[in-house]
Amino acid sequence: MLKIESVQVSYGAIEAVKGVSMEVRAGEVVAIIGANGAGKSTLLKSICGLEPVVGGRILLDGEDLARVPAHRRVALGVAMSPEGRGVFADQTVRENLLLGAYGRRKDPVSVEAAIAREFQRFPRLAERQHQLSGTLSGGEQQMLAISRALMSEPRLLLLDEPSLGLAPLIIKDIFEAIRQLRRSGLTILLVEQMARQALAVADRAYVLETGRITLEGAGRALLDDAKVRAAYLGAH
Template sequence: MRPRKSRPEREAIVLKLQDVEMAYGAIRAIKGVSLEVRQGEVVAIIGSNGAGKTTLLKGIVGLERVAGGRILIDGKDCTDVPPHKRVALGLALSPEGRGVFADQSVQDNLLLGGYSQRKDRRKVEELVEREFARFPRLKERRQQMAGTLSGGEQQMLAISRALMSEPRLLLLDEPSLGLAPMVVADIFRSIRALRDSGLTIVLVEQMANKALAEADRAYVLETGRVTLQGAGRDLLKHPDVRAAYLGKH
């Protein structure tokens, strides 16, 4: 069992959503969602396909418009702040489907991820080498086109590209999607290492058992609403969660 952070280290609220609403035309995709993420936590968001998990993450980073409510980063209302300024505030997203630049090399993908650091060339080079140390397979393929990588390698690249901006809050959208079990194990080892380094993480994950086992706290999203919340391990034992997402009664 991993050691828990002491209370003082977990007081600061990095991200807070207050009654957030999002819509696609007349369809309300997110309906009054409120949640918070404290410094150093892993917070999981689980739910079935179509529950609104990806939409919510896009709203947090500014890639989709919020129709109501507020998004606060370090207590500052950032609801209408553009995406690039949210990166400067310390947010980074590793998107569902990886979203690598297929016709660019592994190294160029990382350099694009470090665009916000571009004025300090030496620092960018150090960050690239840091990510190659994190995922040695990427170093072996540094000049390979990203579109030719395996699914697991593309996921490693997507995470590393997000980390190039040195975020305080990393949002991971379905990092295990479509990957073989051994690769999934590698990805979750990396998530644990990032958590242990002190990084704050929001994890959207289809494998609810793995997400809840790693999470300090978690939220269950159903048709755009939060229906349950609590400690990750508590929700792992909750009968409704077990029946709906773990195939157990």
């Protein structure tokens, strides 16, 4: 579904992503792990059109996205739940979800069905649907960010650090939601610092270090890799 070929992304003279190549097949969960500053979030932003690439190609079902603006990529089936959640703080939970479905606004019946589905996925959102999103807890905001991305009915969901800053019980809920989405057949590209949880849920994974892919393989295989364990899992 997604093929990245020698992609380069720069911030001025600083090359943040250095010729990365990878792929995501339909129905897979693929994880990208790596330290802070490795280029993980920059790579996701380049896929959804928030960072321009200076070299290489990003192909979605064979179509080069290089000149496709971000809003058109949503229409093509790409949606992202960003690092830091990025909820619209002065809008209610329900209004955030409606904004996520903006491209489908001419079909209100299906939009309402999608909202009901997300309230079933995360019952806390249903309880707080008329509450301003800025007053939610961090975990509730993360649930909202994921649900808002799903409101566009994407074929490819990009999740950027969904566990960041959350309590262990909330992290467990978030990863259970990822497993449910996987079972539904949704294709997911997951960037996550909690490497153990990411590798456990992923079909395949890539290790990104200073803008380059240094290792790739099945999620379970990388869990047992000595270098990965030493660098990211606190094991030797």
